[in-house]
Amino acid sequence: MTRDRFFVGGAWVDPASSEVIEVINPATEEVLGTVPAGTSSDVDAAVAAARDAFDGWATTPMAERGAVLDRLHTALAARADDIARTVGLELGTPLKIAQAVQAGLPLAVLRGYADLAAGPVTEPAIGNSLVVREPVGVVGAITPWNYPLHQVVAKVAAALAAGCTVVLKPSELTPLVAYLLADAAVEAGVPDGVLNLVTGTGPVVGAAIAGHPGVDMVSFTGSTATGRAIAHAAADRIAKVALELGGKSANVILEGADVAKAVKTGVGNAFLNSGQTCTAWTRMLVHRSAYDDAVALAGQVAGAFTVGDPFDPATRLGPLVSAAQRDRVLGFIERADAKLVSPSVPVPDKGYFVAPAVFADVDPDSELAQEEIFGPVLSIIPFDDDDHAVRIANNSRYGLAGGVWGEPDRAMAVARRMRTGAVDVNGGRFNPLAPFGGYKQSGVGRELGSFGLEEFQQVKAIQR
Structure with missing residues (x-):
């Protein structure tokens, strides 16, 4: 070639x-x-x-x-x-x-x-x-x-x-x-x-x-x-x-949301293209009433991702782009001061592969929640109410994308308060005709x- x-x-x-x-x-x-x-x-x-x-x-x-x-x-x-x-x-x-x-x-x-x-x-x-x-x-x-x-x-x-x-x-x-x-x-x-x-x-x-x-x-x-x-x-x-x-987007799951749909969609979004997506929802914010269920489900979903050959129809997670990117992502995982809730997933011996990693009880101010990792790494953070969720979502030097799940009017109200260039409400699809870009850095x-x-x-x- x-x-x-x-x-x-x-x-x-x-x-x-x-x-x-x-x-x-x-x-x-x-x-x-x-x-x-x-x-x-x-x-x-x-x-x-x-x-x-x-x-x-x-x-x-x-x-x-x-x-x-x-x-x-x-x-x-x-x-x-x-x-x-x-x-x-x-x-x-x-x-x-x-x-x-x-x-x-x-x-x-x-x-x-x-x-x-x-x-x-x-x-x-x-x-x-x-x-x-x-x-x-x-x-x-x-x-x-x-x-x-x-x-x-x-x-x-x-x-x-x-x-x-x-x-x-x-x-x-x-x-x-x-x-x-x-x-x-x-x-x-x-x-x-x-x-x-x-x-x-x-x-x-x-x-x-x-x-x-x-x-x-x-x-x-x-x-x-x-x-x-x-x-x-x-x-x-x-x-x-x-x-x-860059981006460090938040996926906000409000009280009363369809947790199963929000978590499954959120994990898929975070791991799209092996997590090498600037708009990836790499922070999952969950109301405390559904937090334990969301954590358990996110770990299960991540564990079902098959890592391997991009040309194998069973593969859902390919390699990272380079050895340097793989080593960078592994460094974040090794330094993480949070609870790893995803099971061990086998990866090929050769190639720049990283197994999907889901962390719970992540400190919103920690490296894991603040830095753009650009790999298959998801942080889950609890919140108490809508105001708390908005504060955590906006606690980032980035503002590129995000998601909100919940009763439509309530979710829209939270979406309007997020300081980010795009927000998907209840799984709204990406629109290639809509403006794309970010706030802040x-x-x-x-x-x-x-x-x-x-x-x-x-x-x-x-x-x-």
């Missing part, structure tokens, strides 16, 4: 350096393939191509941009099986989940932006002013490894719909699936230079994009620490930044739907 070139200016071009990055299969610890290790010179070439293409793409009518995105969706949908398989290999997502989420979700997002761009463009009048929206310019998109195509499409599709051109740097841990998007762009006839792909490390390629004078906006998804560094680099040249960062800006489109636009007032 080796790829040896970059996609720049509508062509496959040789990298400036002969150095490569090995892509490791986390389930086998074997080298899956290699990609080029980009340099600042490669970024310069990609930014120049994006800049050259910008004026033509920006002035293309939005409906025509929508037609290009529609063709891109068709070309990418034809690669759905390859997408799921590639993500299964380079990330370790179980195949069934990879098909539904790692392939299905980005296709849904792309479909949404194609439709949005094809719709009517409104330019409201305010007194003697006409308010228009224009593309922000050249966008540097830096994406993470946990949802490697979805996070790419969430940025690229919105930016292209808005009339921006893009320089994309996918994670060096899971870069291969981004090449499938570039292949689809060629087939769909995306104009030269509108989408450019450069692989490499964050400290080299990511830093070059974030600090590049030719990049008008940086859109980043990843850790809060890296997001802070990118924001500093962009601030030095007053460039726009959108950041989707979970980020700045929003992705998805019309709100995501607006992130890549400037607002102009024309007086007449």
